[in-house]
Amino acid sequence: MTGSTGVIQEAAAGRDVTVSLTPEGEQIWARLGDAWFAALIRAAHLAHPLRRVDLLLIPARGEPMSPPTEVLPGVPGNSFTQLGALGVISLSGDEQQPSVGRRAQVPDVALFDGESSFAFVDGRHGLRRRIGQVYGEVYRRAPLALDLFKQVRNARRPWLKGTHTRGAQALHPYLATHRPSPHQGRTGAWFALHWLESGGAESWAFESAQVAADLGYEVVITVDRCAPQRQLERALAITPHVYLAGNVLPWQDWSEFGVRLVEEHNIRLLHIHHSASAYQLLPLLRHTAPHLVVWDSTHLPEHRTGGFVRQSLEHSNLIDQHHVISPGLRDVYLLDAQIPAERVAYRPLIGLDGQDPGAQTGTPRQPDEPLRLGFLGRLAPQKRPFLFVDLVRRLHQADPSAFRFIMQGSGPLDDFVAQNIARAHLQSVIERRDWGPVDAFLADVDVLVVCSDNEGLTLTALEAAQHGVLVLSADVGSQVTVVAPDLVMPASPVAFLRQSSAVLQRLAHDQGLVDRLLDEQRHLHDDLRAHEPATTFIRRRYAEILKETA
Structure with a gap:
């Protein structure tokens, strides 16, 4: 091979590695880098340490990526x-044992750089693919009507009903004919993530992993969702032990992988951050590693299914500590699911990067200047960027000189958003920005608009408040905790647009109202800061767990 061998050899733990690439494969390898493929190899090696492994590298040209x-x-x-x-x-492996073959999914250059297509329904064949195509076309042409349908559909299936009654029972050691040998290495902490992409859950996972690393744990990071993993560099800045298992390991490999991971890294603490595979592994891990301390952090329940919150509740008896980020989730765990209070910790995500209480605000808006509105976030269906575009259209038609508009972010709906903007003839009205420093964005806006149809308690709302920026939000999750009451809008799209347009037109011409709402917002955030920050909480508890293993 003509590439660098050092990081690849390390990932394979000294096994012989042979790589052959097509011309396109060489281009993709050069763009993603050795470290990306090393994290792939690292996962395959751990799942199959003795057998020969052949990984066929399959290109992914759109999202969602196939498993x-x-x-x-x-x-x-x-x-x-x-x-x-x-x-x-x-x-290389033992030639006396059968070899293992896996199709590993690799993003092509366009996908990794955010320039590829997006499918609303994960289906590559037959009816599901056709459904996805139709859904995408409806979203492109009539996103408001489609969202109205979704709101009605989501309200019809309460996911919580019966969830906890189907949960796993606690599992305790009963009998063993052997005594595990003591491990001489550092104590390990495993952070199980959904993927390495931009998002609030991922930001908190990185923060908690960094806390563990600073305390002296050997930190391990895994992902179980096949994705471009664009935040790999950020993970590697915390620890070299990063496993892109979601891109290379099918379900049948996860049991062996999880057990070996715990053994290899002397894992004492497992903290689950939106990882379905980690939840599914809990019965096995409780059996093979009863010493393991298991935590999870949850942010929001998904419509209809409950998502990771449902998995958390159903595995609650196998989890030592639930961390929830909002009062709404706290009530779900304590009141609805009746989880014992000592196993539920409500600690908000305050004090993270971008939430400096001394953060500088932008130049104060003068009375004759337009009100600056901003959208910040990943361009994904949950964030409903089309609502912001439609809101801009209404406000610009009503009073063209009263407003300025900025959209910052990128994601799978980039093309859809660009087409929506063009269809509304707003190319010269909305300033588009790629991902950049949040501080710089917030210095240029007066009101942050949160259009999402589902959130927990958004980090962007916390960051905005620290910069003296008002937040207008759909009434989802626990946003009422941090948003002034007059700026909490209905989640239904038509009502959201109607009421948001009216209140923003008032704000554009009434600085006294702006000041009053900023004062109300400030009081809400003061109340939130009265709680112990999540980072302080985990630092103290992580240290206690580490001390117990000394």
Whole structure:
């Protein structure tokens, strides 16, 4: 091979590694870098440390990415002729044992750089693919009508009903004929993430992992969702032990992978941050590693299914500490699911990066200047960026000189958003910005608009308040905790647009109202800061767990 061998050899723990790439494969490897493929190899090695492993590199050209799959070793032809494989990575192993073949999913350059297509329904064949195409076309042409349908649909299926009654029972050691040998290495802390992409849950996961690293834990980070993993560099800045398992390991590999991970890194603490695989592994881990201390952090329940909150509740008896970020979630755990209070900790995500109480605000708006409105976040369906575009259209038609508009962020709906803006003839009205420093964005806006149809308690709202920026938000999750009452809008899209337009037109011409609402918002955030910050809480508790293992 002509590439760098050091980081690849380390990831394979000294096993022989052979890589062959197509011309496109060489381009993608150069763009993603050795560290990306090393994190892939690291996961494959740990799941199969003795057997030869052949990884067929399959390109992903849109989101969501397909999960990895098993493939018969030695007959990769169809992967190249039908799936456009980029190459093969082989790890040496015991020739007396059967080899292992996996299709590993790799983003192409366009996808990694955020310039690819997005499918609303994860289906690559037949009816599901057609449904996804129709759904995408409706979203492109009539997003407001589609969102109205979703709001009605989501209200019809209360996910919490019966959730906890189907939960797992506690699992305790009963009998063992052996005594585990003591581990001589550092105490490990495993942070199980959904993916390495931009988001509030990921920001908190990185923060908690950094706390553990600073305390002296050997930090391990895993992901179980196949994705471009664009935040890999941020994870590697915390620890070299990063496993892109979601891109290379199918479900049947996860049991072996999880057990070996705990053994290899002397894991004492497992903190789950939106990882479905980690929840599914809990019964096995409680059996093989009864010493393990298990935490999870949850942010919001998904409509209809409950998402990670539902998985958390159903596995609650296998979890030592639930951390929730909002009063609404606290009530779900304590009142609805009746989890014992000593196992539920409400600690808001205050004091994180971007929430400096001494943060500088932008130049104060003068009475004759336009009111500056901003949208900040990942361009994804949950954030409903089309609502911001429609709100801009209404406000610009009503009073063109009264407002200025900024959208900062990128994501899978980039093309949809650009088309919405063009269709409304707002290209010269909305200033588009890629991801950049949040401080700089907040210095340029007076009101942050949160259009999401589902949130917990948004980090952007906390950051905005620290910069003296008003927050107008849909009434979702626990946003009422941090948003002035007059700026909490209905979640239904039509009502959101109507009421938001009216109140923003008043704000544009009434600085006294702006000042009053800023004062109300300030009092709400003062009340929030009366709680112990999540970072302070985990630092104290992590230290106690580490001390117990000394």
